[in-house]
Amino acid sequence: MRHRSPKLVFSAGLLALILLSGLLAPLIAPYDPNAIDMNVKLQGFSPAHPLGTDALGRDMLSRALYGGRTSILLALAATALSMAFGLLLGILGGYFGGPLDMAITALANIFQGIPGTCLMVAIAGILGPGIPNLLLALFVTSWAGFSRIVRTETLRIREEPYIEGLRSLGAGSGRLLWRHILPNMMTNIIVLFTTRVGRCVLSIASLSYLGLGIRPPAPDWSVMISDARLDYRSAPHLIIVPGLCIFLLLFALNLLGDALRDHFDVRSREVKEL
Amino acid sequence: MNTGISADSFSVTFHLPEADVRAVDGVSVQFQEGKITGLIGESGCGKSVLGLALLGLLPPYASTEGTLSLDGQVLTSALSRKKLGTEIGLIPQNPSDSLNPARTVMAQLQEALLPLRLSGKHRNEKARELLVSFGFSDPERILKAYPHELSGGMQQRVLCALGAACSPRWILADEPTKGLDRDLLVQVEDTLLSLKQYGVKSMVIITHDLPLAHALCDSLAVMYAGQILESGSGVLENPLHPYTRVFLDALPENGFQSIPGRAPRAGERLPGCPFAPRCPSATEQCRKKRPPAVSPEPGKIVRCFRYA
Amino acid sequence: MKQYLIQKLISLLPVLFGISLLAFVLGILTPGNPAELVLSQGGYEPTPEQIAEMEEQMGLDAPYPVQYLRWVGRVLSGDLGTSYSSRNPVGEELMRRLPVTLKLAACSILLTVVFGIALGCTAAAWQGRLPDRVIQALINVQLSFPAFWLALLMILFFAETLGWLPTSGTGGPRYMVMPSLVLSSASMATAARLTRSALLEEFGKQYCTAAMARGIGRWRLVVRNALPNAVVPVIAMLGNSLGGMLGGSIIIESIFALPGIGSYALAAVTNRDYPALQGYVLLTGFIYVLITLLVDTLSMLLNPKVRLGGKKI
Numbered sequence: 001m002r003h004r005s006p007k008l009v010f011s012a013g014l015l016a017l018i019l020l021s022g023l024l025a026p027l028i029a030p031y032d033p034n035a036i037d038m039n040v041k042l043q044g045f046s047p048a049h050p051l052g053t054d055a056l057g058r059d060m061l062s063r064a065l066y067g068g069r070t071s072i073l074l075a076l077a078a079t080a081l082s083m084a085f086g087l088l089l090g091i092l093g094g095y096f097g098g099p100l101d102m103a104i105t106a107l108a109n110i111f112q113g114i115p116g117t118c119l120m121v122a123i124a125g126i127l128g129p130g131i132p133n134l135l136l137a138l139f140v141t142s143w144a145g146f147s148r149i150v151r152t153e154t155l156r157i158r159e160e161p162y163i164e165g166l167r168s169l170g171a172g173s174g175r176l177l178w179r180h181i182l183p184n185m186m187t188n189i190i191v192l193f194t195t196r197v198g199r200c201v202l203s204i205a206s207l208s209y210l211g212l213g214i215r216p217p218a219p220d221w222s223v224m225i226s227d228a229r230l231d232y233r234s235a236p237h238l239i240i241v242p243g244l245c246i247f248l249l250l251f252a253l254n255l256l257g258d259a260l261r262d263h264f265d266v267r268s269r270e271v272k273e274l
Numbered sequence: 275m276n277t278g279i280s281a282d283s284f285s286v287t288f289h290l291p292e293a294d295v296r297a298v299d300g301v302s303v304q305f306q307e308g309k310i311t312g313l314i315g316e317s318g319c320g321k322s323v324l325g326l327a328l329l330g331l332l333p334p335y336a337s338t339e340g341t342l343s344l345d346g347q348v349l350t351s352a353l354s355r356k357k358l359g360t361e362i363g364l365i366p367q368n369p370s371d372s373l374n375p376a377r378t379v380m381a382q383l384q385e386a387l388l389p390l391r392l393s394g395k396h397r398n399e400k401a402r403e404l405l406v407s408f409g410f411s412d413p414e415r416i417l418k419a420y421p422h423e424l425s426g427g428m429q430q431r432v433l434c435a436l437g438a439a440c441s442p443r444w445i446l447a448d449e450p451t452k453g454l455d456r457d458l459l460v461q462v463e464d465t466l467l468s469l470k471q472y473g474v475k476s477m478v479i480i481t482h483d484l485p486l487a488h489a490l491c492d493s494l495a496v497m498y499a500g501q502i503l504e505s506g507s508g509v510l511e512n513p514l515h516p517y518t519r520v521f522l523d524a525l526p527e528n529g530f531q532s533i534p535g536r537a538p539r540a541g542e543r544l545p546g547c548p549f550a551p552r553c554p555s556a557t558e559q560c561r562k563k564r565p566p567a568v569s570p571e572p573g574k575i576v577r578c579f580r581y582a
Numbered sequence: 583m584k585q586y587l588i589q590k591l592i593s594l595l596p597v598l599f600g601i602s603l604l605a606f607v608l609g610i611l612t613p614g615n616p617a618e619l620v621l622s623q624g625g626y627e628p629t630p631e632q633i634a635e636m637e638e639q640m641g642l643d644a645p646y647p648v649q650y651l652r653w654v655g656r657v658l659s660g661d662l663g664t665s666y667s668s669r670n671p672v673g674e675e676l677m678r679r680l681p682v683t684l685k686l687a688a689c690s691i692l693l694t695v696v697f698g699i700a701l702g703c704t705a706a707a708w709q710g711r712l713p714d715r716v717i718q719a720l721i722n723v724q725l726s727f728p729a730f731w732l733a734l735l736m737i738l739f740f741a742e743t744l745g746w747l748p749t750s751g752t753g754g755p756r757y758m759v760m761p762s763l764v765l766s767s768a769s770m771a772t773a774a775r776l777t778r779s780a781l782l783e784e785f786g787k788q789y790c791t792a793a794m795a796r797g798i799g800r801w802r803l804v805v806r807n808a809l810p811n812a813v814v815p816v817i818a819m820l821g822n823s824l825g826g827m828l829g830g831s832i833i834i835e836s837i838f839a840l841p842g843i844g845s846y847a848l849a850a851v852t853n854r855d856y857p858a859l860q861g862y863v864l865l866t867g868f869i870y871v872l873i874t875l876l877v878d879t880l881s882m883l884l885n886p887k888v889r890l891g892g893k894k895i
Contacts, residue, residue, distance in 0.1 A: 113600065113870060206728065236738055247728070
């Protein structure tokens with residue numbers, strides 16, 4: 001058995017650190033992330049405020065600690081939701097083929113026919129900002145990608161001789177799908193999930209920056225950057241601190257995806273390149 | 275002076291994630307200059323790996339022990355690579371996979387001619403000349419063609435032209451008949467022999483095709499499980515090693531008698547003779563100690579206790 | 583070949599239909615009464631009679647399928663509706679702004695192709711060695727940068743601190759440097775990674791071993807031998823990143839104040855200008871489908887087997 005690579009340990013450790021600091025934010029944050037104190041606005045690093053304060057005198061460290069909670073949870077939920085839906089459609093289309101497959105593929109093609117971000121902005125723009133609409137926008141724009149990959153994988157696994165053999169032995173479709181085909185693509189799904197959560201975080205951050213996602217005054221990394229649009233030239237720490245947080249989270253997820261790919265020795269090109 | 279290619283206790287080990295695999299195991303053999311030597315054995319016996327080592331093209335996860343030398347000069351892989359094309363050429367196996375599908379014959383020939391540092395015009399002339407000497411009557415059309423437009427026999431001849439482009443002294447032909455139709459086999463013999471007119475004096479032919487080896491080779495080396503068990507001239511007429519005998523018996527024309535037992539797995543190392551577990555005349559000694567190389571007849575070397 | 587293209591075109595029709603349907607549904611989902619919205623622009627409060635009149639005028643009383651067909655008819659004749667906020671035809675406004683976005687996307691795709699492929703080739707040529715490790719680390723870093731953060735950091739560094747490049751607006755080529763660098767950063771990394779892995783896959787094939795045995799150099803092996811065979815998946819990926827760039831241009835154009843269709847869409851969101859948004863979705867979908875078609879054709883032309891047919895000499 002292969003030993004754990006340093007990359008895997010490092011990325012998992014970094015991710016755990018980020019998640020833990022978000023989880024423990026209420027316990028370890030020195031201030032209320034939304035407490036306004038105009039007496040200390042736009043301060044640099046100091047013992048009282050280790051990462052400085054923003055234009056409203058809110059403590060940057062506390063806001064940074066809280067800043068990932070919403071988007072990480074939202075990204076996990078949106079990815080899980082769109083993945084479950086895409087998985088269901090992809091596996092059904094790939095396994096049963098025929099008109100069902102054609103209909104699903106056509107539907108996926110339509111939803112992939114408009115660049116994701118364009119559609120996301122349009123949906124969030126028309127329905128208005130807010131968590132449920134954001135979730136819907138993320139779901140609508142990402143299920144088709146999953147369904148397509150899962151379909152290709154299902155087609156591949158379905159052609160394996162042992163599946164053919166099981167079928168000739170009288171195994172039912174449901175059993176084959178649940179017991180043989182699904183477990184067979186589990187490693188691909190895990191890798192895909194990791195990278196896609198990262199992408200989802202990125203989408204949420206972009207939309208929130210544009211004012212179409214998580215709304216101020218919520219302590220969120222991208223909202224913090226968005227809030228600093230007027231002041232960042234004179235106080236660069238206002239964008240450097242939250243930006244670095246997003247960067248580290250994405251970096252950990254990307255690296256983890258990479259390490260998992262190596263670890264599971266993923267061969268499917270589509271999973272490899274995403 | 276020592277001419278030709280020689281291997282001295284040469285081993286190649288692949289370091290794979292699962293285990294280390296010794297593909298070539300302590301081989302000592304001589305390929306004489308001016309002769310055609312056949313390297314024969316079943317697939318997986320390490321003969322192609324020995325060929326790659328000779329070309330200096332082993333993958334980075336391989337390590338070697340012992341030495342390979344050309345005319346007495348020890349070949350490191352960097353040195354072998356420098357000699358590629360001009361001193362050692364390769365005729366690869368599977369003609370259809372060995373030509374670049376995205377480039378014309380012309381582009382590939384011109385690239386093969388680069389070491390000669392000819393001017394553009396001379397290079398084109400030389401490319402045409404090469405194709406003609408490998409039996410193409412209409413070189414212009416072939417030069418413009420992509421590999422998929424050629425038949426298997428044509429692809430093989432193009433590959434011979436590519437290997438011989440810079441008139442190397444040595445050619446290594448790796449399974450030249452593998453993947454070719456039965457009726458093309460005769461053609462391959464002619465093509466390989468026409469290399470001789472191209473300044474190629476010496477050849478090593480890696481093959482499991484015994485009729486071809488018989489027709490072309492001056493001497494043979496029989497390889498099994500990474501080791502050379504018997505080498506020299508007249509191996510096919512008068513096989514000495516028990517493995518060579520059963521190997522010959524296993525040929526279709528000799529009655530297709532299967533060899534009892536199984537070949538050792540890749541990476542499996544036995545303390546004694548690698549063939550001992552399947553050998554009809556193996557003794558306790560064969561299983562415990564590696565037999566020495568002996569020469570019971572002039573020009574022949576056998577590794578077997580029966581002749582020690 | 584010709585047959586394949588025709589087939590491809592036909593298969594795109596349902597996608598185009600679906601995109602138009604999606605854009606139409608977005609219009610229906612619009613909160614509030616469109617007739618009221620049209621009339622109430624500029625703080626005016628319409629009477630119920632005026633609203634009813636407007637509804638009839640806009641055909642809002644017809645059932646949805648009829649509305650859809652009418653709308654498609656108008657779209658096909660080039661009428662994308664009238665912007666609520668500017669009262670100008672949406673089609674005209676989009677077309678006026680499209681060149682800016684296309685220029686930005688073209689610069690970005692050029693950067694992606696040049697640097698992405700160069701980095702991928704370098705990494706593959708020195709697989710497992712220092713250049714490869716550095717490039718792989720760079721790829722992961724590039725993929726982890728949110729575009730808007732990178733844009734702000736670049737403004738801070740290159741415009742504010744060093745004063746080398748203009749912060750925003752349009753003008754000479756200097757104005758395109760930062761926006762296209764930011765927009766291409768992630769796709770550059772993806773292209774590099776894909777090029778690298780496609781090249782490594784080619785290295786394992788026999789024609790590469792055979793080429794090496796002819797004594798050619800490492801760089802020549804990568805660029806002249808392996809790359810022409812590895813480039814097809816990279817081109818398919820470039821098509822996808824062009825789509826991503828259309829989306830990414832929303833952020834980039836608004837940060838760098840470029841008057842393209844991305845900043846137009848964002849303005850439409852702020853102004854609740856639904857016809858503009860609908861037109862934007864339709865246009866980007868259409869462009870994306872066109873790109874897909876282009877990419878498919880290009881990958882076919884690059885494969886001599888497909889280009890010349892399977893004929894033997």
